[in-house]
Amino acid sequence: MKIVKIGCCGFPVSRKKYFKEYSVVELQNTFYNLPSKEWAEKIRSEAPESFEFTLKAWQVITHPHKSPTWKKLKTKPPGDPENYGWLKPTKENVEALRKTIEIANILGSKIIVLQTPPSLPCNNDSFEWINKFFEEARSITGDKYVLGWEPRGEWAKRKDLLEKILVKNNVLHIVDPYRADPLNIVDNIIYYRLHGIGRGEVNYRYKYTDEDHEKLVEKLLSLEYRTAYIMYNNIYMYQDSKRLKEILSSKQDIQVL
Template identity: 55%
Template sequence: MKELKIGCCGFPVSRKRYFSEFSVVELQNTFYDLPRIDWCKKIRSEAPEEFEFTIKAWQVITHPATSPTWRKIRGKIQGDKTKYGYLKPTRENLTALEKVFEVANALKTRIIVLQTPASMPYSEESIRWINEFFENAVSMAPKNLVIAWEPRGIWAEQTTTLKQLLEKWNILHITDLFKRKPVHMPKGLLYTRLHGIGKKEINYKYKYTVADFEKLGKILSEPSFNTGYVMFNNVYMYQDAKFLKSLLASYKGFTVT
């Protein structure tokens, strides 16, 4: 029996209401500016014991300082800003990753999401530095923590290279299942982030249809996994996540939470 955890990327309603309706959330504020540890402990204590927090890793690790998202950073960034982002194995990135692990520990997080931008170059050099980054990340990571990666742009299309890197370091591959299948799912885990359907990779204003959900149900029936995370990341994520929960509850072979 496959377990499906359905939720949203961020809180579309009050935390109290959300906790009563879903079993998982992917925190987004952790991407823009790392929260204080006392805040993490506070919301962990607010949530039911079985509720799960996944976190989107701090943007300084994945996005360069030229990224417009950096404008939302309130705190002072230490060191050389040019050495941040793109999963480079720099002291700056690895120090930032240590701070992400501290946040994960306070939240009792199982999965950390690294989402790299479409601007990240694909080359022999970038393959080398990403390989070195994951070597360090895996050695630093707390026991039982799963590191997951959602590449965008040209990297998302490099199936062979991705498979080699992900399998080598046992990194969970995140995709939008409406666009592509994951190439590596360690520990029997599946994690999909749904960004809307359209000509481009992302269409946040898209509202999923019943036909879309039925298609997704068939897709989820195919991969061999034990626990799947279906995380909506669109304007209508609250409505869509609730509808999918009710729909898949009637499917055989799924336990939906």
């Protein structure tokens, strides 16, 4: 039987309430400022044993130091700022990934989300360095973790180059299901991040309709997978995720968590 896990990117309600109503969350604070081991231990102890944490990888791995998001960093990472971001195979990025994995290990997380910005160049040079980064990353994570990549900008459009990297390095392709289908699935997992429907890549103010949800349900019924993650990342994530749960719960052959 297919399993569909529905959750939110971050906590739209108190953690206590969220843990009672959901089976999974994608942590967002891990992106802006990697939390302490003590914080990870605390939140893991607050949640039910069966609750799953996925996490968005530390921004210094994916976003260059000139990115506006770096302004939210409380402590600048060590080393040369130029060597951070854009999935470069530098010692700085690799060490930042190791630190992210340390937090994932405490949380019992399996899936680590790497979301790259539209500013990431899409050319032969970046193709080579991203390949090298994922080769190094896979040597660190082994089979214990699933690395997922959600590219933005030109990389999201260049399916030929993107698929080569994903398949070669066994990287899960993370997409918004209303914009694209995954080019690579890992461990029979599909991972969707829903950013709202609109002209651009994100429209956080969008509220999904029942018609939107039915289209997603049709896709979930037709695709082959073992576990699908539906992670809402819009202003109405709490209401929208609840509604999808209601609609999916009436369908046979799918277990909704």
